[in-house]
Amino acid sequence: MDLISLQSLLSAVRGAKVACVGDLMVDRFVYGEVSRISPEAPIPIMSRAHEIVMLGAAGNVARNVASLGAEARLVGVIGKDGAGREALRLLAEETEVEGFLVTDPHRPTTVKARFVSGGQQLLRVDDEARHAIAGDVEAQLIRAIENACAGAGVLLISDYGKGVVTPAVIEACHAAAKREGAMLIVDSKARSFDRYGAADLVKPNAAELAYATDLPTETDADIEAALARALELSLCKAVLATRSAAGMSLGVRDGAARHFRRNAPQVFDTSGAGDTVLAALGVALACDSDLEQAIELALLAASVVVQKAGTATASPDELIEAEVAEHQAPAEAKIATPERMAREVARWREQGLKIGFTNGCFDILHRGHVAYLTQSRAWCDRLVVGLNSDRSVRALKGEGRPVNDLESRALVLGGMAAVDLVVPFDEDTPLTLIEAARPDVLIKGADYSREGVVGHEAVESWGGEVKLAPIVEGYSTSAAIAKLRA
Numbered sequence: 001m002d003l004i005s006l007q008s009l010l011s012a013v014r015g016a017k018v019a020c021v022g023d024l025m026v027d028r029f030v031y032g033e034v035s036r037i038s039p040e041a042p043i044p045i046m047s048r049a050h051e052i053v054m055l056g057a058a059g060n061v062a063r064n065v066a067s068l069g070a071e072a073r074l075v076g077v078i079g080k081d082g083a084g085r086e087a088l089r090l091l092a093e094e095t096e097v098e099g100f101l102v103t104d105p106h107r108p109t110t111v112k113a114r115f116v117s118g119g120q121q122l123l124r125v126d127d128e129a130r131h132a133i134a135g136d137v138e139a140q141l142i143r144a145i146e147n148a149c150a151g152a153g154v155l156l157i158s159d160y161g162k163g164v165v166t167p168a169v170i171e172a173c174h175a176a177a178k179r180e181g182a183m184l185i186v187d188s189k190a191r192s193f194d195r196y197g198a199a200d201l202v203k204p205n206a207a208e209l210a211y212a213t214d215l216p217t218e219t220d221a222d223i224e225a226a227l228a229r230a231l232e233l234s235l236c237k238a239v240l241a242t243r244s245a246a247g248m249s250l251g252v253r254d255g256a257a258r259h260f261r262r263n264a265p266q267v268f269d270t271s272g273a274g275d276t277v278l279a280a281l282g283v284a285l286a287c288d289s290d291l292e293q294a295i296e297l298a299l300l301a302a303s304v305v306v307q308k309a310g311t312a313t314a315s316p317d318e319l320i321e322a323e324v325a326e327h328q329a330p331a332e333a334k335i336a337t338p339e340r341m342a343r344e345v346a347r348w349r350e351q352g353l354k355i356g357f358t359n360g361c362f363d364i365l366h367r368g369h370v371a372y373l374t375q376s377r378a379w380c381d382r383l384v385v386g387l388n389s390d391r392s393v394r395a396l397k398g399e400g401r402p403v404n405d406l407e408s409r410a411l412v413l414g415g416m417a418a419v420d421l422v423v424p425f426d427e428d429t430p431l432t433l434i435e436a437a438r439p440d441v442l443i444k445g446a447d448y449s450r451e452g453v454v455g456h457e458a459v460e461s462w463g464g465e466v467k468l469a470p471i472v473e474g475y476s477t478s479a480a481i482a483k484l485r486a
Helices: 003-013 058-067 084-091 135-148 165-181 206-213 220-232 273-286 293-305 315-327 336-352 369-378 390-397 406-414 431-437 456-461 479-486
Strands: 017-022 023-039 042-055 071-080 097-104 110-117 122-126 154-159 185-190 240-241 248-252 256-259 355-360 382-386 422-427 443-444 467-468
Touching: 003 273, 003 315, 017 058, 017 135, 017 165, 017 273, 023 071, 023 084, 023 293, 042 058, 042 071, 042 084, 042 110, 042 135, 058 084, 058 097, 058 154, 058 273, 071 084, 071 135, 071 315, 084 097, 084 220, 084 248, 084 273, 097 110, 097 135, 097 220, 135 165, 135 248, 154 273, 154 431, 165 185, 185 273, 206 240, 220 240, 220 248, 240 273, 240 293, 256 293, 273 293, 293 315, 293 443, 336 355, 336 422, 336 431, 355 369, 355 431, 369 467, 382 406, 406 422, 431 456, 443 456
Parallel strands: 017 071, 017 154, 023 110, 071 097, 154 185, 355 382, 355 443, 382 422, 443 467
Antiparallel strands: 023 042, 110 122, 240 248, 248 256
């Protein structure tokens, strides 16, 4: 999708109405550090650091719909318990999501608790019931569907197999979609797609497609055969399989399968990525995009959220940023504004990564710079480099400097593996950038004292540390310039 088409689509999304129906969960992520093995059993001991809680499953679909700019209505079931009250609190915080929740006093609110250290899930604990809703609870949910779908352009069903998406609920969704002239899209983990009737689109992942068809789904040819079989076994009009790094594959009746791909992003956490795909498909189709454009938006949105911690959402600004980066060289993609730096650092921090910050002119990059930046990166998980503008270099070094302009210096730095982000600044010192990034480690050369490092007091005030990297003797930009002049 080109940038103009993307911006046009994101503008059209505003005002679209999307109803999200299905299994509602509370997703809890507990982050910590593992440094030893338990003496009681061969298991790791995790020291808890922090916790993130958010709505999951159908709730995460609604959050993503709202984040993309559309109006979200959420229909689901909670228990009469503490987790149910937590779900209501989380829903109240999602100001762009309207809730139509039904309370079932005879079942717990579904909770998934994940324990994460060093970017890896150590354990997941589920608290749930899988029996089907019935009686008055089912009747209340059907009435909620009728109310929530008023004016909706798309109805999304999240069927996680927890008992909320019953045949009567599916029938009510079809009736509501027909009444509103809305498309019906299903995210299914079911053994049979036939239970959804003539849905406009069913969206399994590759493993779920294999489960529903008893066919392999490893290669493009495997996927094509499985999609054809899924269409034979059901009444749905199309099946879209999500395939992680391999993209997505679409099967339609009376047509050949099509494959959609984009460059694979750096993946941190795939939790909830399928919810984001469902939401992006919904908002695009709700504003009359064709299916191919909706799939391209879904691919883009998924590439954004898998780089975040937890069941995350994608904003229009992040989608535009990701689309721009897709067409840039890797070095160019590392050059950031202070605003983007703040977002990236927040994302890294959510992942439990250690942030380092250093700064300089980096006019003529030499062996000493390479050693310095390599050492700096060894002290952290992500290294941000504040880069003096041409004006500030001139103010520091005098007329005739810099030798290389800001863009050239930024691109050379961005081409280094040790550098994760390059942020130009025009102020005389990087203090504003340091306060915005709030690094865990502030790094300067050993020719400074700790007290002479700009920002050391701020960094130490929030528990960070100052590191002084050794200098490689005999290498400096000033000496190189003097040698050239001589």
